[in-house]
Amino acid sequence: MQHWLVKSEPEKYAWADLVRDGRTMWDGVRNYQARNNMQQMQPGDLVLYYHSVSEKAVVGIAKVEKAAYPDPTTDDPKWVVVDLVPYRAFKEPVTLQQIKEDKRLQDIALLRQSRLSVMPLKAEEFDVLLALGN
DNA sequence: GCCAACGTTGGC
DNA sequence: GCCAACGTTGGC
Numbered sequence: 001m002q003h004w005l006v007k008s009e010p011e012k013y014a015w016a017d018l019v020r021d022g023r024t025m026w027d028g029v030r031n032y033q034a035r036n037n038m039q040q041m042q043p044g045d046l047v048l049y050y051h052s053v054s055e056k057a058v059v060g061i062a063k064v065e066k067a068a069y070p071d072p073t074t075d076d077p078k079w080v081v082v083d084l085v086p087y088r089a090f091k092e093p094v095t096l097q098q099i100k101e102d103k104r105l106q107d108i109a110l111l112r113q114s115r116l117s118v119m120p121l122k123a124e125e126f127d128v129l130l131a132l133g134n
Numbered sequence: 135g136c137c138a139a140c141g142t143t144g145g146c
Numbered sequence: 147g148c149c150a151a152c153g154t155t156g157g158c
Contacts, residue, residue, distance in 0.1 A: 114156060
């Protein structure tokens with residue numbers, strides 16, 4: 001199983017919206033690298049949910065329910081979506097500041113490539129973030 | 135609100 | 147194929 005992190009501006013689609021909806025189609029990704037990462041996602045993979053811009057913290061864990069399929073919101077065949085469901089919330093959000101200060105997380109794509117919106121996480125990184133959030 | 139980083143577009 | 151211009155993201 002692989003681990004991932006996705007970013008969302010909470011003003012646009014927050015963790016609470018995902019919990020309320022019970023399931024969402026992760027659409028709107030228009031970046032090749034992010035798209036390529038989504039194509040690697042398998043059902044059951046866990047996905048950390050990061051609130052960008054206003055909050056800057058990892059707030060919960062989602063799960064891939066359906067692997068990549070063509071994005072129905074565009075006629076352009078090169079874009080895909082995945083379906084995500086909420087898995088569980090973090091007890092405490094893990095802030096970008098905490099991530100920056102943790103030696104074990106210095107290689108995380110979130111820090112190295114700030115604009116990437118869908119990124120893989122090493123199992124160790126996932127475990128560290130999980131421990132910080134609980 | 136500003137700006138750095140970075141991806142995309144289009145002229146040559 | 148290069149590169150300037152431009153648009154977007156996201157941290158501060």
